[in-house]
Amino acid sequence: MDPVIIVGAGPVGLSLALALARQEVPSVVLDEGQGKDEQRAARTVVLREDTAALMERLAGAPLTGAGLPFTGWRSMRRRQLTRKVVFEPDGTAHGRSGEYGPTTERAAEGRKGTVEEPGGPAPLHIAQHVLTGALRTAIAGQPLVKVTVESRLDALEQEPSGVTAHTRGPRSTWWRGSHLVGCDGPRSTVRKLLDIRFPGRTAVERHAVAALRAELPWPGEALLHRMPPWRTSGPSGGEVTARPLPDGVWRLDWLLPPGKDLVTPELLVTRIRETLAGWNGGTTPAYDLLDTGVHTVHHRLARRWRAGRVFLAGDAAHLLGALGTQGLDESLRDVDNLAWKLALVWHHGPHEALLDSYQAERRAAVAARLRAADQALPLLRGGGGLRSYVPGTxxxxxxxxxxxxxxxxxxxTPATYAASPLAAEDGESTAFVGTEPGAPVVDVRVTAEDGASVRLRDRLGRGSLLVVLVAPGTGVWERKHWVSAGIMPRLAAAVTALPHPAELLVAESYPGAAAHTVLLIRPDGHLVTALAGVRPADLYAAAEAALGGPAKTQETANAR
Incomplete structure (x- = not known):
């Protein structure tokens, strides 16, 4: 069968190629560039725990970045700053007052609890070229992935049996693929060739960005200062964020006022110096400026993410990023969602409902994120009363x-596909656990069929469904003693009979789950259902639903 054609060799395209290869699907990556990435210290990405774990699985090695434990700031209107509050891992808070001028007891009291300890692992902050370099290194040793440089897409054609793409460059040629995925960014050629609209808002926010090496009083802590009192240049207000990178490097972002005013080098240097002085008691410490830029946030959402055998992913399908939301983080969830569905179809034949679910799930998730940001923007940027607009805030x-x-x-929060067309129906045997159906599962430790003790997340992305039995006490016994005891033989037989390959795992416990609860999990780590005990018929029905129902014949797919 023909490989999957991937247009674009950024983090999204490279990740998709590796995710497909992990499921034994070949791909061709069309890179219009030279196969190298510009090293920009000011171009960085933030990955949540699940997407950082996905990148490490695909790269085959831990990523070198910095965690982002948060230090929260809030300024007073009279050029006073309330206490700095640092939230420790155990949830306790402590602070110091009077660092940048007098802090009244009332102001200090009002500061308590305004920024919450996030609870759980901190997000990962990493330079984008470091991430892309790790992915390219992994691809270099992957025979199922072919990257062709200086290959710019300029035409594509579809037919019932596949896709043909034409590229121009030193070696102008046609490429044949089973499917094609446009991971070619905001100005996507794939999207334009398909005539798919990309409506939304332009320049929702603008940020001046600088990467510099300096010593700040709080090494390794990310800072968010919403209303810095030291601002002397330009309009007052506008938050400042500082995120740590390895080797004493920081990325600083300043929210710019609305408009298209030019950010001059002089203005940027002024902001750097006054910010560093504000954080260091009025004295600007020595610093080494490494890189600068202006980051403009757009909010856009493609009308369609699928047209026959062609799909859109990443910035080609959506743009977001205001209020700290991370576009690449969502783009990598596109990859995780689409890869296993394409792999299943590539290996087992047409399954149109499964492919349709990619757009249904991911477009809805990104649309919800965009709506939330659009609702919050006027409250945070316009100074409106929070309670009068958004209940519960x-x-x-x-x-x-x-x-x-x-x-x-x-x-x-990572998306929950509760309204997915792949959702299983609740029944009498449905059990309720700490994870709702459609949400990402908790990364508990499990025992695999070969007796190995691994993290549940390590078994994701292999194309198989996962069936997890919650069996307290199994951790203290050798596998040979319980693998053939109790309900295990019946469950193993039920798993073997499922309509798609599945891996049986055993967990000592799972949040909110009673003993003998059976979890069915998709290859991308989202919970399909939880059942009270071994119910082969219900397990089969849930697995079939998670696959989009019974597979259709080739003739039915062609008629579509």
């Missing part, structure tokens, strides 16, 4: 703003 502006940065709330 009494935590205040600071906490709402940090949601996107920390990956929580409507701005940052």
């Amino acid at each position: 009494a935590r205040g502006h600071d906490a709402l703003l940090t949601d996107g940065h920390l990956g929580r709330g409507t701005l940052g």
